[in-house]
Amino acid sequence: MNERKQHVLNAAKRLFLENGFANTSIQNILDEAGISKGTFYNYFTSKNECLISIIEESTGSASVIREELAADGPDGPELLIEQILVRLRMNREQKLIRLYEAILHSGDPELRGYMKSVHLSELAWLERRLIEVYGEQFRPYAADAALMEFGMLGQYLQFAPDITSPEELSKRIRFVIRRTEALLRDMAGNEEHLLEAGQFDLRADSPPIPVSGQVAKEVLRLADTLPAETRDYGREFAGFLSAELEKEKPRASLLKTVAVPFRKLFDGRPNEPEARTVMSALWQLLKSIDFK
Template identity: 30%
Template sequence: MNKKKKQIIEAAQTLFIKKGFSATPIQDILDTANISKGTFYNYFSSKIECLMAILSFIKDEVIDDRQQLALGKSPSDRDIFVKQIAARFHIDKKHNLMALFASLGSSDTAHQELKEFLNQQYLEEVTWMAERICDVFGDKKQKYAYDNAVTCFGTIHLTSKILMDIGKTEIPIEETINFALRQIEQTNVYPPFLQEDYFLPYHQKKNVAEKDIKNSLQQTLTDLDRLIEELENNKLTYYHRFLQEQLKTDDPDLLLMESVINSYQHALQYTELEDKGKYIKMLFVQLMEEKK
């Protein structure tokens, strides 16, 4: 991260926890970070965007910590999985994230941009948990991965709150995590409730090569050929074929594709393929980032 940007983030985080998000004017951030207003707005368009940068910084730290824990270890190692889940809680505690969220007033949490950002982070975490459950417990959990991920997260958070409420704060988070995992180890009897397609837009694709993203986008569109035809929407079919033709070229027109992707996703709203549309948009955004 750019040194100056990191300096602003650290100053803002300290002030948000100490004074509260709403009670911290941008001028206080400028004074604490010893920067000019122009420098602040060079990196952030608003205080909300600065807060989201803080949360992204913490998220990246969690991802890096989890990757370090997994180095040289089997994906099915349950102890590593427990440590990876715990990493989120330890890093949140290190950054005093609970105090940071407590500093947000009701009007702040209602801010649409921030709300969507927090929802995105939470759903990405659920998706990560579902993928790791399959790694640790095997293919038998594939169908129930998202049911189990939500159950596991809910158990951890609620149990942690209850332990705090009754003063049992000395119990390590790892014990709570093991308790939660034991709840999902039992054989699932009923049909799964949460489907994998619901979470397609929240799969993390870090460090994926441009070629791989393009191939994933092409394959996803190809897999939808029959389903798109069945919707009998001429405009949608046109958008679908246009995107496929562009991806066949060595140098697709990304600006034109961006406009069509937005129309394509809009056309899929309120259909059974709405989640697929979100996933395709996510892949395209990643392709755009790789091209920069």
């Protein structure tokens, strides 16, 4: 994600929110961004792909922040609450709910299929987190609990859409988490569940696993874009990350420890979205490769 592509995405997002996705043409985006048609098609094959890229940028950023929260402290219900809050705040602050609604009402099979994949991926994440927080003994019941938690929270938020403060949102998430824990224990006590463990993962379209060598190169390149006052720190962090990623058996705990401060060096900088994209690939590697 270079700065020019980010500029096009920002322009498209403004138009989608102001005029609606259906009422925005590619020519409108060209005029708003001040680019040629060739430049647009260099980045995206269609208007649909442009919209998908906007949502992917947001979901990727949320994933990075969630992983960074997990790396900073002990696991438990409070961390899960903070991780869920990340996605809710980002959806509301970036007005993504309006884009989701536009997709649901579009009738476009490609967009609706994409949103289904996003929904399943979120359920798969929540199922995994419930197992991590409450224990392996709840694995057979976590898929049902994730679906019920997702539904309960959605209804509470829809009932009070004007509630946006982190405190009030956390209050509702905490309430739903406590109910979910009770449901988990009840299902386990009765040995009763409808869904099979892991089926959300199986039904979601999994993104391709990043290549560790390519991520290592991108981390080094990012460090060189930092301003002079933080470039040395950045290069030191990047050098460690890159060298560790190139090892046959990278050390996950050390990578997590260094990844967080390195990514934060880009906060408020023009290429902050690009840094989040690269670090999202790093966290994907940490989850998909058996680090020992």
